[in-house]
Amino acid sequence: MxxxxxxxxxxxxxxxxxxxxxxxxxxxxxxxxxxxxxxxxxxxxxxxxxxxxxxxxxxxxxxxxxxxxxxxxxxxxxxxxxxxxxxEERRGKGGTGRPSTKVISSEKKLEKAEARIKYLEAELELLKKLEELERQVKK
Incomplete structure (x- = not known):
């Protein structure tokens, strides 16, 4: 720029x-x-x-x-x-980005997936608590 x-x-x-x-x-x-x-x-x-x-x-x-x-x-x-x-408009086309240089093992993939699941479950719990608090405030 x-x-x-x-x-x-x-x-x-x-x-x-x-x-x-x-x-x-x-x-x-x-x-x-x-x-x-x-x-x-x-x-x-x-x-x-x-x-x-x-x-x-x-x-x-x-x-x-x-x-x-x-x-x-x-x-x-x-x-x-x-x-x-x-x-023709070319922005965003053909961009390969930086390819990943490391090969991730299936164990590592599983570990990442489990961590993501844990994070999403915690986020869901937080949202449920917020909704409960909002319901209590409305009463």
């Missing part, structure tokens, strides 16, 4: 840019067409700051590093998924 926080005037200025889909206090969402065009221009030799300035962005507002990091991310997406990577 960016350290830059956009004020109301800056957000309105960014939202008026046709290459912007939406703006929050800290983030700018760009249109897929702009991302594709920016990556292609960058691969043809244009620098990130030049691309952003030519497309109506004030680098004093968004920061030059934001332009460079955005183009860098977009190039990686373009190399792996092509133009289609920008046209």
């Amino acid at each position: 960016s350290k830059i926080i956009f004020n109301e005037i800056q957000r309105k200025q960014l939202e008026s840019n046709p290459n912007v889909a939406s703006v929050s206090d800290r983030a700018i969402q760009y249109n897929a067409e702009f991302k594709i065009r920016a990556v292609k221009e960058n691969m043809n030799g244009k620098g990130p700051t030049q691309i952003f300035m030519e497309n109506g962005f004030n680098l004093d507002v968004i920061g030059a590093k934001k332009a460079q990091s955005a183009i860098s991310r977009w190039k990686n997406t373009y190399k792996t998924l092509g133009e289609q990577g920008f046209l």
